[in-house]
Amino acid sequence: MDLELQSKRALVTGGSRGIGKAIARGLALEGASVAILARDAERLAATAAEIVNETGAKVVPVVADTTDDAQVERAVAEAVAALGGGIDILVNAAAEPGGYAAPPKLAEIDAAHLQREIDVKVMGYLRCARAVAPYMQAQRWGRIVNLSGLAARQTGNTVGSIRNVAVAAMTKNLADELGPSGINVTVVHPGLTRTERTAALVQARALAAGTSEEAVRKQMAEGNSIRHLVDAAEVANVVVFLCSPKSVAINGDAIAAGGGAPRGIHY
DSSP, rough: OOOOOTOOEEEEEESSSHHHHHHHHHHHHHTTTTEEEEHHHHHHHHHHHHHHHHHOOEEEEOOOTTTOOOHHHHHHHHHHHHHTTSSSEEEESSSSSSSOOOOGGGGGHHHHHHHHIIIIIIIIIHHHHHHHHHHHHHHHHEEEEEOOOOOGGSOOOOOHHHHHHHHHHHHHHHHHHHGGTTEEEEEEEEOOBBBBTHOOOOHHHHHTHHHHHHHHHHHHHSSSOOOOOOOOOOOOOOHHHSSSGGGOOOOEEEEEESOOOOOHHHH
């Protein structure tokens, strides 16, 4: 299937590693020009060079902290200039992933921690959407995909659930507001996903439990119905489709990409 992404211009936040990096790579493989945004200039440059070497696409690094309004505005302006005068696609993935540390209990949650999580994953996404929307509205077409997570649908991580539900609510509101301008906004909920961080996590869990790394990987995979630990590239495949003109029938909706969370029915 031709996803019709040749010549599209994309901005991927959190694009220097993890799922964001996989999404940037997936878009580049489909022929899009991509700006990747993150805070670490050195890692950004290395990631951009890696994707360029693999795909031959135009990939430019843009350094910014999405908790800062002025930095976001500047970064979007830089991306627009570098990509040729506009932005067609925004993927918001700049947030600390869940599942790598024990979530805080009620007595351990303080206002500063919750506010920081909201500022990064909710307000950060909103800042980026606000900055790119005028370009999309002017051309009457755009795609915004927000990366959230399955904590939006289950208990066990109070802060994670709050921030992820907020992202889903924001997505639907933006979809209804921007849809008449040809802009589709969707949210993707990854589950536990294999990224660059996974090997160290598996090793630490194996040492703590006195078991093998293979046993830990098997246990992690048993958390979904396909019994396979979903890879960042597999999540990226879903996101890249949502970024394409082919996804026009999907707007404001949440797409789970965790291999099938057992028992729950979402309708």
